Amino acid sequence: MRFRASIVNVLTFSRIMQSIERLQKKCIMRFTEERMDIICNEDTDGGIQVWSQVKVDTLFEDYRIQSNANNEISLALAPEALLQALKSAMDASEVVMKLAKKNNHAVLNFSIVGMSHQQKRVLVSHDVRIDVLLPSDVAKLKEPLCPEPDIHIILPPLQKLRTVVDHMRQMSDVMMIEANHLGDLKISVENDDVMVDTKWTKCTIPTMGESIHVTFDSLTLEPTQDADREEPEPSRLFYVCLSIRSFIKFLSSHVVSTTTIACICEQHCIILYVYIGEAGDNGGVLTFYIPTRLND
Known part of the structure; x- marks a missing residue:
């Protein structure tokens, strides 16, 4: 088993790890000849999972991988430790x-x-402890099963969303996200004393009859044919209730996001696709799954 690569985009790699290091103490990284996958699938507070695909040449050059498992290598490691190594290489x-x-x-x-203050060449070695996973264990990894989304909508910049949600988390542990096919998006919280909501209008959404296909080969919107699926009333709001804590963890991905698409599966979950680079560049995508939560 051999693996070696030159990191040519340390900043983006660091931002990717910054987006997920608060989710759980260990994550899985799977390297193939074409991509790097990052998976967070353990039971966490709020049930959030991440399944990410990043194209090799988005981050690496001189990329060499060899193994008896179809040239795939899967590792378990601490995201915080990897992030510290990347910060030291900035x-x-x-x-x-x-x-x-x-x-x-x-x-x-x-x-x-690197270079010292005296402009002398300095070599630093940094080790991150890992566990190499068996192919049989990796084969058991499965993404969450979700129904067909009721609506997908391009979110406002995540930094702006983060500012809004940070103010709301003092009022409730649960938030509601609603969206319709007119491009209206609303985020709200309520408690015994007050209800607060923030609304955006004219958000970009795909035309009805299209579905999101987010794969390594295609990070685009493609038309689908579903004769049994009725078109909803455009003004109808589809909603999902979420743990605010989980949504704030997702919003850490603002450091890497350009375009973010939210897919609401009403009363089931929200799926969030955070693109690395513009959506058409195929640089990669971080996919977050957050299950619904009943508002007590």
């Missing part, structure tokens, strides 16, 4: 990441070349 002129062993345990080794 100003480096060269960063090489490779599989290695230290004290008889597998690690991801980061060989970081």
